[in-house]
Amino acid sequence: MRKGQRIILASVGVLAVLLLAVLLWTWWPRPAGPARTSPATDDRKAIAAFEAVATVLSSPRCANCHITGEAPLQGDDGHAHVMNVKRGPDGRGTPAMRCANCHQETSSLAAHAPPGAPDWRLPPPDRPMAWKGLSPAELGRMLKDRAKNGNRSLADLVEHVTSDKLVTACWKPGPGRALPPLSHQEFVEKFTEWVNNGAACAE
Amino acid sequence: MGKITLKVNGEPRVAEVDPQTPLLWVVRENFGLTGTKFGCGIAQCGACTVILEGDAVRSCVTSVACAEGKSVTTIEGLSKDRRHPLQQAWLAEQVPQCGYCQSGQIMSAAVLLKATPDPTDADIDDAMSGNICRCGTYQRIRRAIHEAAKLMKGARRE
Numbered sequence: 001m002r003k004g005q006r007i008i009l010a011s012v013g014v015l016a017v018l019l020l021a022v023l024l025w026t027w028w029p030r031p032a033g034p035a036r037t038s039p040a041t042d043d044r045k046a047i048a049a050f051e052a053v054a055t056v057l058s059s060p061r062c063a064n065c066h067i068t069g070e071a072p073l074q075g076d077d078g079h080a081h082v083m084n085v086k087r088g089p090d091g092r093g094t095p096a097m098r099c100a101n102c103h104q105e106t107s108s109l110a111a112h113a114p115p116g117a118p119d120w121r122l123p124p125p126d127r128p129m130a131w132k133g134l135s136p137a138e139l140g141r142m143l144k145d146r147a148k149n150g151n152r153s154l155a156d157l158v159e160h161v162t163s164d165k166l167v168t169a170c171w172k173p174g175p176g177r178a179l180p181p182l183s184h185q186e187f188v189e190k191f192t193e194w195v196n197n198g199a200a201c202a203e
Numbered sequence: 204m205g206k207i208t209l210k211v212n213g214e215p216r217v218a219e220v221d222p223q224t225p226l227l228w229v230v231r232e233n234f235g236l237t238g239t240k241f242g243c244g245i246a247q248c249g250a251c252t253v254i255l256e257g258d259a260v261r262s263c264v265t266s267v268a269c270a271e272g273k274s275v276t277t278i279e280g281l282s283k284d285r286r287h288p289l290q291q292a293w294l295a296e297q298v299p300q301c302g303y304c305q306s307g308q309i310m311s312a313a314v315l316l317k318a319t320p321d322p323t324d325a326d327i328d329d330a331m332s333g334n335i336c337r338c339g340t341y342q343r344i345r346r347a348i349h350e351a352a353k354l355m356k357g358a359r360r361e
Contacts, residue, residue: 082247083333084329085332085333086329094330095314095315095317095318095319095326096259096311096312096330096331097330097332097333098258100258101258101261102260102333104266104269108245108246110244112247113245113246113264
């Protein structure tokens with residue numbers, strides 16, 4: 001056999017082996033294990049879950065205190081808080097006008113009386129976590145930013161939305177105030193789904 | 204019903220009431236301290252303001268259970284001889300008209316001056332915006348708070 005023919009045969013052999021390897025990788029049955037979707041699929045799941053999360057975060061029960069500037073909002077229409085209430089240096093109001101002066105540990109049962117939770121407050125002024133007007137993607141990126149979110153990890157955020165009494169109080173706001181669009185359980189499930197799928201945000 | 208112990212104007216007091224009873228009711232009905240007034244009952248007017256552990260709380264929406272073991276100051280306990288600088292300034296400026304809201308106004312002002320001994324007009328507006336006066340005595344309230352601040356400053360120098 002001439003040298004040229006040997007080279008051609010060797011090349012064909014190498015190509016055949018590579019083709020076989022590719023076919024085996026594609027068709028070989030994989031062992032059963034934890035479901036593992038591709039990163040692209042995970043991102044789609046995360047983004048879809050966060051769309052639902054964002055409807056809750058944008059509702060007045062959350063957004064009324066996650067504000068820019070100094071003055072919190074109130075009511076389902078998000079009007080400026082009466083009484084010239086201000087955030088103050090620690091997020092808990094100003095002297096003689098502290099949030100907890102009126103907002104007690106539980107919501108009042110009387111109409112128009114203040115809602116309540118332990119340690120009622122706004123985010124502090126150095127990291128106000130203001131999200132009124134943000135898109136879901138912008139909101140998601142802000143939530144994950146540890147420089148803005150109080151140095152919370154994703155696990156900390158899940159814990160925060162699951163059991164922080166200031167969060168759970170959104171579902172017990174007292175009479176005359178709309179509930180967020182998801183139940184608290186649904187909200188936590190969607191939030192957890194977002195985190196478990198990589199907490200991606202749309203571009 | 205339960206026994207709730209709290210310190211009112213420096214004295215230990217016990218009330219045998221439902222723990223969810225508003226502090227305002229206990230102060231007025233159980234302890235007979237009627238200087239604190241019922242206005243709206245929903246923390247919108249400030250007439251019921253008392254000082255609970257240094258904060259100007261609305262006693263109409265504060266359950267007595269929240270005050271258990273804590274220190275409460277009402278208008279009657281602001282001074283023993285009614286000579287607190289705020290009381291002197293209120294007289295000097297002839298602040299009250301009908302007077303109904305004034306005990307709440309004075310209690311909020313006391314908390315303000317404790318935190319901010321020399322308040323600006325803006326500080327006063329921020330602190331006093333939760334105390335409503337249907338007679339519109341706000342300008343006199345502001346002057347009286349400045350006056351009380353001066354009296355307190357003078358007292359600190361002496």
